Amino acid sequence: MPQQTSDIKIIVLVFLFMITLFPNLFHYIWTLPLSLIFSRSPPLADSTPIMSWAQKQITLQEQSRGSYLVTDEIVKALPEIRNYKVGLLNLFIQHTSCALSLNENWDEDVRADMSDALDRIAPEYLVKGKELYRHSAEGADDMPAHIKSALIGASVTIPIQNGKLATGTWQGIWYLEFRARPHQRKIMATIQGEKYT
Amino acid sequence: MPQQTSDIKIIVLVFLFMITLFPNLFHYIWTLPLSLIFSRSPPLADSTPIMSWAQKQITLQEQSRGSYLVTDEIVKALPEIRNYKVGLLNLFIQHTSCALSLNENWDEDVRADMSDALDRIAPEYLVKGKELYRHSAEGADDMPAHIKSALIGASVTIPIQNGKLATGTWQGIWYLEFRARPHQRKIMATIQGEKYT
Amino acid sequence: MPQQTSDIKIIVLVFLFMITLFPNLFHYIWTLPLSLIFSRSPPLADSTPIMSWAQKQITLQEQSRGSYLVTDEIVKALPEIRNYKVGLLNLFIQHTSCALSLNENWDEDVRADMSDALDRIAPEYLVKGKELYRHSAEGADDMPAHIKSALIGASVTIPIQNGKLATGTWQGIWYLEFRARPHQRKIMATIQGEKYT
Numbered sequence: 321m322p323q324q325t326s327d328i329k330i331i332v333l334v335f336l337f338m339i340t341l342f343p344n345l346f347h348y349i350w351t352l353p354l355s356l357i358f359s360r361s362p363p364l365a366d367s368t369p370i371m372s373w374a375q376k377q378i379t380l381q382e383q384s385r386g387s388y389l390v391t392d393e394i395v396k397a398l399p400e401i402r403n404y405k406v407g408l409l410n411l412f413i414q415h416t417s418c419a420l421s422l423n424e425n426w427d428e429d430v431r432a433d434m435s436d437a438l439d440r441i442a443p444e445y446l447v448k449g450k451e452l453y454r455h456s457a458e459g460a461d462d463m464p465a466h467i468k469s470a471l472i473g474a475s476v477t478i479p480i481q482n483g484k485l486a487t488g489t490w491q492g493i494w495y496l497e498f499r500a501r502p503h504q505r506k507i508m509a510t511i512q513g514e515k516y517t
Numbered sequence: 518m519p520q521q522t523s524d525i526k527i528i529v530l531v532f533l534f535m536i537t538l539f540p541n542l543f544h545y546i547w548t549l550p551l552s553l554i555f556s557r558s559p560p561l562a563d564s565t566p567i568m569s570w571a572q573k574q575i576t577l578q579e580q581s582r583g584s585y586l587v588t589d590e591i592v593k594a595l596p597e598i599r600n601y602k603v604g605l606l607n608l609f610i611q612h613t614s615c616a617l618s619l620n621e622n623w624d625e626d627v628r629a630d631m632s633d634a635l636d637r638i639a640p641e642y643l644v645k646g647k648e649l650y651r652h653s654a655e656g657a658d659d660m661p662a663h664i665k666s667a668l669i670g671a672s673v674t675i676p677i678q679n680g681k682l683a684t685g686t687w688q689g690i691w692y693l694e695f696r697a698r699p700h701q702r703k704i705m706a707t708i709q710g711e712k713y714t
Numbered sequence: 715m716p717q718q719t720s721d722i723k724i725i726v727l728v729f730l731f732m733i734t735l736f737p738n739l740f741h742y743i744w745t746l747p748l749s750l751i752f753s754r755s756p757p758l759a760d761s762t763p764i765m766s767w768a769q770k771q772i773t774l775q776e777q778s779r780g781s782y783l784v785t786d787e788i789v790k791a792l793p794e795i796r797n798y799k800v801g802l803l804n805l806f807i808q809h810t811s812c813a814l815s816l817n818e819n820w821d822e823d824v825r826a827d828m829s830d831a832l833d834r835i836a837p838e839y840l841v842k843g844k845e846l847y848r849h850s851a852e853g854a855d856d857m858p859a860h861i862k863s864a865l866i867g868a869s870v871t872i873p874i875q876n877g878k879l880a881t882g883t884w885q886g887i888w889y890l891e892f893r894a895r896p897h898q899r900k901i902m903a904t905i906q907g908e909k910y911t
Binding site: 618619629634668674684709 | 731735
């Protein structure tokens with residue numbers, strides 16, 4: 321009899337040790353019959369959306385005065401877009417004599433016409449040759465470039481849907497260079513959104 | 518004596534079982550006197566902000582050339598705004614010959630004047646009748662529409678505060694249609710922010 | 715012998731109590747040899763990004779017609795920017811006859827030239843004195859102000875990187891006042907991003 325009692329004590333102690341050291345295993349065994357009867361809700365970790373930010377600087381190909389379609393260049397530099405179910409891409413050009421915009425992505429005539437139209441809106445000189453601007457030390461094309469930059473804007477914000485930019489069929493990302501001499505421009509790209517889980 | 522010892526052992530083992538199987542209950546009883554003395558901070562789960570995204574496409578009522586106040590139409594289509602304590606609404610028009618802007622929400626004369634002013638800034642023809650644009654296959658109003666679209670912009674970003682758009686008293690959301698012929702336009706609306714818990 | 719057995723039992727019970735009441739301490743001691751051999755990944759709590767929003771209204775210094783560099787005024791009003799590793803700042807002016815932009819931050823001649831250039835783009839009167847606008851009850855400078863506001867825009871979105879605005883060397887935040895009479899304007903500033911942990 322004493323020997324038997326000791327055996328029970330050892331079993332109980334081993335059992336207690338198991339519970340204490342592997343509580344999850346014990347809980348699993350303990351709740352198994354119930355969990356087989358009732359369907360369980362998905363674990364929290366899978367349903368919590370993954371909010372995320374990504375940011376990188378992109379250096380554009382050097383260009384002189386003109387309007388350039390840069391959609392492919394931008395999308396290629398940002399493979400991260402694919403990871404976002406829903407979000408926004410902010411493209412911010414870090415200069416004051418060029419601009420970013422969205423416009424027609426097919427006919428290059430539209431881009432040439434745009435550059436010319438902006439020259440008419442912010443001309444370098446008056447028709448009669450009178451000086452238009454106080455600020456002229458950096459060249460006759462500099463102050464008009466600042467005006468065009470203010471009119472068009474330094475940044476665009478584009479929605480992301482299902483891992484792609486949600487632009488319309490005919491919309492492309494435009495980089496507008498307003499200085500005559502070639503310039504190399506930098507864009508800060510900021511992606512934010514809800515990632516695929 | 519041996520019998521008494523056995524009783525104590527059983528009580529201790531039952532007690533241990535209870536601790537092991539219901540640790541939360543045990544912790545509650547164990548810390549009850551202290552928690553009654555000290556006020557407890559709210560549990561972490563309640564204070565964690567709920568970050569969220571919502572996105573949907575809105576089809577605007579078909580319109581020909583003109584400036585239109587669409588605040589009510591947009592807000593009605595986005596009841597989700599009410600759920601956000603703080604956030605941003607991005608409205609992105611998926612076309613290149615119309616635009617979105619914010620401007621005066623009262624006098625319709627302002628909207629008529631705006632359309633006329635943009636016609637002066639990006640005219641269809643020169644005063645002397647000389648062709649202004651290379652791109653003219655889609656009509657004389659198409660290239661001016663692209664220019665106006667670049668000047669005004671394809672999107673607006675509006676702050677959300679306490680479940681409402683934080684626009685000023687006289688600010689409304691404008692849809693500017695630059696084509697003469699009626700067009701049906703699509704907006705991608707992206708809401709993001711911190712929801713009410 | 716019986717006495718010895720009892721001693722062992724007491725040690726085992728104390729040990730069990732310790733495990734049950736201080737499971738974290740026990741786990742630490744238990745896994746110490748392994749954790750000394752294998753380098754551990756950082757605990758989950760530290761690696762989860764802290765997503766955050768901050769929003770406040772800023773009242774700009776009262777100004778009459780002109781272009782004003784307000785970078786210092788804005789940054790001083792938003793010390794929260796320092797807390798964000800990556801993010802975006804949205805500045806939204808709650809009025810329709812002024813604007814926000816980004817432009818040259820050095821030469822004040824650029825700002826004077828900008829105001830004059832916008833007067834040429836959206837003039838108060840035609841050269842021949844013909845009335846240009848239907849909407850004139852609030853003064854000859856009001857409708858041109860609405861046009862300039864639509865052209866420049868009511869808001870800017872600026873990337874945040876490592877606790878600072880990621881603007882280019884020559885970029886500053888501009889407030890453009892289009893009304894002749896001094897006005898006090900309000901900006902809704904919305905910061906969002908991933909905070910330092």
